[in-house]
Amino acid sequence: MREWFPTVAVEDRGAGVLWGAQLAWAGSWEMEVFRRDDCAGLSGGLADREFGHWGKRLAPGEILKAPTAWLACVRGDIDDLCHRFVAVQERVAIEQAPAVERDLPIAFNEYCQTWGKPTHDKLVALADRLRGSGVRYLVIDAGWYTNTGGWGGHGSWEVDRTAFPQGLAATAAAIRERGLVPGLWFEMETVDQGSQPFGELDHLLKRDGVPITVGSRRFWDLRDPWVRDFLDQRVIGRLRDDGFGYLKVDYNETIGLGCDGVESPGEGLRQHVLAIHDLFRRIRREIPELVIENCASGGHRLEPSMMALASQASFSDAHELVEIPIVAANLHRLIAPRQSQIWAVLHAGDDARRMRYVLASTFLGRLCLSGDLASLASAQWELVREAIAVYRDAAAVIGHGFSRRYGPQLDSWRHPQGWQAVVRHDAGQALVVAHAFADAPRLLRVPLPPGSWRVAQRFANPSTEVCGDALEIAVEGDFSAAVVLLRQA
Structure with missing residues (x-):
């Protein structure tokens, strides 16, 4: 991939549903979301003549196998949709x-x-x-x-x-x-x-x-x-x-x-x-x-x-x-x-x-x-x-698990301000990886998955505590971090 991943999502906010597609291809590809009359359409695959200088002549009976594509539909948000695609890769990797x-x-x-x-x-x-x-x-x-x-x-x-x-x-x-x-x-x-x-x-x-x-x-x-x-x-x-x-x-x-x-x-x-x-x-x-x-x-x-x-x-x-x-x-x-x-x-x-x-x-x-x-x-x-x-x-x-990111949208990656936390959980365990950037708040409150959690391990910051349905992290200062492994109490 160059600049873009071969992945697309379309959100129906009224229904709370996302549709998505992901293409497994390491060469030129194209995807297009378009409107026709009152409907939205999605197409994609190998880049064509206009976008990829591609053309192929097939003799009678000859077969061209296109790259694999996955389609998914979920009720939820972009993390739920992406988890469907990543879960396929995770299964193959294992x-x-x-x-x-x-x-x-x-x-x-x-x-x-x-x-x-x-x-x-x-x-x-x-x-x-x-x-x-x-x-x-x-x-x-x-x-x-x-x-x-x-x-x-x-x-x-x-x-x-x-x-x-x-x-x-x-x-x-x-x-x-x-x-x-x-x-x-x-x-x-x-x-x-x-x-x-x-x-x-x-x-x-x-x-x-x-x-x-x-x-x-x-x-x-x-x-x-x-x-x-x-x-x-x-x-x-x-x-x-x-x-x-x-x-x-x-x-x-x-x-x-x-x-x-x-x-x-x-x-x-x-x-x-x-x-x-x-x-x-x-x-x-x-x-x-x-x-x-x-x-x-x-x-x-x-x-x-x-x-x-x-x-x-x-x-x-x-x-x-x-x-x-x-x-x-x-x-x-x-x-x-x-x-x-x-x-x-x-x-x-x-x-x-x-x-x-x-x-x-x-x-x-x-x-x-x-x-x-x-x-x-x-x-x-x-x-x-x-x-x-x-x-x-x-x-x-x-x-193996499900990931969700928390924190404000970052306007600059090179000069980030604020904070982020990723919560990844599976089978009675949760891992919180939090980073404070410039001008971060002194206290972070990171939502946890449903359940009763206790801290099992810490790295980088001892000032972390489970408070109800969230993990509270006392920020050490700009460009600091905290890693907390939790288990079901």
Whole structure:
């Protein structure tokens, strides 16, 4: 998705009913709500010739399978409608998840510590630090391959032997020896100008006969059997043979309106998207226990067809910004929190309030730590361990439940004022994740689901109390947070 999710809702306020539709498609799409006479209409699907440069000729008896779409109708509000769609994704996620994913393990990604320059020694030191902490995945991000200056040079996927003298298998084994699951980053659909495949013109996507080039990247033609064999060897083979249990897939450019090879650019795009789906399925088929994280510039593949092929997806690249919890809370209406990976990037210079604010945000989805972990003071590290312990207790309701957001509408995400709280509940548990922004009131009163509740766990703010049908939170100050896990009394 770019700017818009393939989801639409129409509200009948008189009847208190909402109608909605959601499309599972990672290529160009269109939806239109229109009025005809006294009726409202809704149409949608693949983007047509006008909006998506798409046309397709079908021979007699030939079949075109359109993307899956879900329709829903509810009596209630937008949260009730969105829950119907998210529940479908949640069910698929649970059914296809590797066994290791069932209890929502915590990850550490080293990118915001090494900044594209990982080495064997750095990874082993990190694994030593994380041993016994409650973190399960240790992910090696970009920069492990040759000809790099960080991101650049990817495409050949040959190990940088200066950084990893014994190869990646030795590093993965060392990580496993310390009780962690090793992960590895690929941007496997693109090639960078610093790599040899950048010149493999016969195997790259073209438009009007010219290789599609965006910035320093070109794109493999995933419909090409030669490309499929290359990626099977260099990507699937690397993950399997070197002992990795986690794959982070990135994708940082777009091919645009389509490509050559068939009767229209839009049809080329449609076939390319299907080939992307097939690549993900091959990976899962060859390594069934592999955990797949779908990143895509931090959150540009959050639609249902791609979510169904991954265990997690990075929700945003807003790692260091105050809008982290705002984006994360809004996504409860569109993707399952058990799949929404949220980074907490920590630094030695952070004060306790900033650390609590960021760590609390991760309770809105999947907790992923990053940053300069080795430089954290003992008190800072204890705060991280406290968050991990509470998160483990809250994992069940994060993984399955119903979410509702409270608080005023925010006029600015970059400079937010006021507050928000997300209440997620299921099977006798409720999780409240509240954030105060600039000029927040000193006391928040957050409605609770029906029932008698007691506080089971707190993080970030001890000044919380159940008062009747609400949770009252004494706000610590601007840009502060509170996490409260409640159980039925």
